[in-house]
Amino acid sequence: MIRPPGWSGALFGTAAEGDVRVDPAARAAFVAAGAPDAWAFVTQVHGVDVVEATGPGNLGEADAILTRVPGLALTVATADCIPIFLGGDGFAAVVHAGWRGLAGGVVSETLAALRRRGLDPVRAAMGPCIGSCCYEVGDEVRDRFPDFMTTTTWGSSSLDLRAAARAQLAGLEVWESERCTMTDPDLVSYRRNRTSLRQVAVTWLPNG
Numbered sequence: 001m002i003r004p005p006g007w008s009g010a011l012f013g014t015a016a017e018g019d020v021r022v023d024p025a026a027r028a029a030f031v032a033a034g035a036p037d038a039w040a041f042v043t044q045v046h047g048v049d050v051v052e053a054t055g056p057g058n059l060g061e062a063d064a065i066l067t068r069v070p071g072l073a074l075t076v077a078t079a080d081c082i083p084i085f086l087g088g089d090g091f092a093a094v095v096h097a098g099w100r101g102l103a104g105g106v107v108s109e110t111l112a113a114l115r116r117r118g119l120d121p122v123r124a125a126m127g128p129c130i131g132s133c134c135y136e137v138g139d140e141v142r143d144r145f146p147d148f149m150t151t152t153t154w155g156s157s158s159l160d161l162r163a164a165a166r167a168q169l170a171g172l173e174v175w176e177s178e179r180c181t182m183t184d185p186d187l188v189s190y191r192r193n194r195t196s197l198r199q200v201a202v203t204w205l206p207n208g
């Protein structure tokens, strides 16, 4: 489990905590680490829709969740995409950001949704994702992110997913995990082995 420094109410899971969708013990590991036991989640579709959670359960198809309810955990599940927490007074928010979502502006859309509600996002935390060291991409992706292309450790074109996300977080204080899901054996990676498992990122607005 990874706690972004300086955050209360934010935990990035690793392979060790398990996948809450298939492992009943996984949620307990987060609750034991201080997370609430009421969780809201979404059916992730690599889109840009943002939903506001007022209670637990599946909120439907979306890739970002915000809440103003203290003690309600928001969660996304990822393998190589970036889980991103957004923080500030009076809310919690989480974004599931892969290349398709970032190309559509999912992070910007979430910040806009917060600001429309009079909320002020001041910080962000990015969990582990596939690094530019490993994220080989083809023309379809390259054409969408001309400013964020780099090369893999084996010399082919890669996308710097974190940099693409960071570009939408202008003005916020940003913390980033530097761990690469594909090469870190303690993390789940779809690219590595086409796994159906996911690691879980959980954030909440603490009570009081």
Ligand SMILES: [Zn+2]
Binding pocket: 130, 131, 132, 133, 134, 135, 180, 181, 182, 183
């Ligand atoms: Zn890597």
